[in-house]
Amino acid sequence: MTRRIFGVRTLGLLGLGLLLVGSYFGLFVAPAERYMGQVQRIMYVHVPCAWIAMVCYTAAFVFAVIGLWNGKPRWDARTTGAIEVGAVLNALLLVQGSIWARATWGVWWDWDVRLTTSLVMLLLFAGVLALRSFVDDSDRRATWTAVATIVAFVDVPLVYFCVRWWRSLHQTQSTPETVSPAMVLPLRLNAIAILLIAIWLIAQRAKLERERLRKEQVDEPARVTAGLEVTDA
């Protein structure tokens, strides 16, 4: 067990180190973009945050399906960890996007497809976390979290396509072929770094959740014998 935690912690430390290297390349080595200037450098954290937030939500969906299938509490802990880390990255994504939008488009917010979808996505998964916080029974909490996660995840592409039919301001996605290699390197380094940090945080959060559940299960018989059990029906 100690070895496994050490392994995950190594991933986290590696991620932090890589983030420093990637950010150094992004801030000091990569050339400034021709039209947007220095502010474009926010891309080196903005785009990786978007990618990894999506990876976290996809992982949460997969964990939720597995958890619903086999009913083991560790999958619920992992689902929760993935949603929470995804939501933090999603919130960062919105803040960074807003700053970038102000500098390039002249507004803090625009009803662009990716901005709007990101906001709806954050609200969808924040709702799942809110639902979770109101359920006392651990089995029911795990099942409902999994159900709500699946329902929320399926909605993301629908929201995306729906908002896409509106007029869009967002620059079209670039590919490595159209971007200078000096810009691609920090982007990729930071994406790997944030992925490693996300895995580390999810593992830590899942461990914390499992320990909380264990404590709940230890406390429960004591509450029942003391006549303090309250049904939530």
Next chain:
Amino acid sequence: MNVIRQALVLVGKDMLLEWRGRSRFISVLLFGVVTLLLFSFAVGPDSVALRAAAAGFLVLALLLSSTLSLSESFRLEQEERALEGLVLLPVDPVALFYGKAIGNTLFLLLLAPIFTPVALVLYSVELGAMKILTLVGLWALAAAGLSAPGTLYAAMTSRLRSQDVLLPLLLFPLVVPVLMGSVKAMALVLGGDPLEQLRSWTVLLGGFAVIYWSLCGLLFPYAIEEGG
């Protein structure tokens, strides 16, 4: 007894209860009319602005009313632990979901004959019979789209202390495609559709309803199982 028949029996039970009480329908109806009135106060007496926002206000009135009716539909089942009784009966949980979801859709559909004329009068919109029928069709699609995830979430939140807060919190972001699709489609009916976009928005509404009626039907048995 197959699933469809079981679902229809449950719809009949809900409709009978509704008919005998009628209080839920009347209160949701009044709530919706009040919101339609309040929206017009927010915009002011400018008839051009009101007409432009009419579709949005109508759909928002439907959305806000739906949260009331959805949570009420399961509050009844919580009284005297009726839901537990239903789960104990040899009724397929899938039939229970479809029965409740059909009942909720019908309930929202019954609001259309009142909400639509009130909105048309308040927001000075004149429409022919064919356009009114199209509007009702879109209303039905929106009601179906709201009812499927709404029924699933209402079944869960009705068993919690903070259901009034949680249901809109879960449902509103989820039904953004329904809201956007029905507002756009209804605006095209009210204001004209020179680029023939109505079909695309209708397909989107239909697609959302099909996806969520299937998915929520699959997930509902997990949501109501005891201890799970």
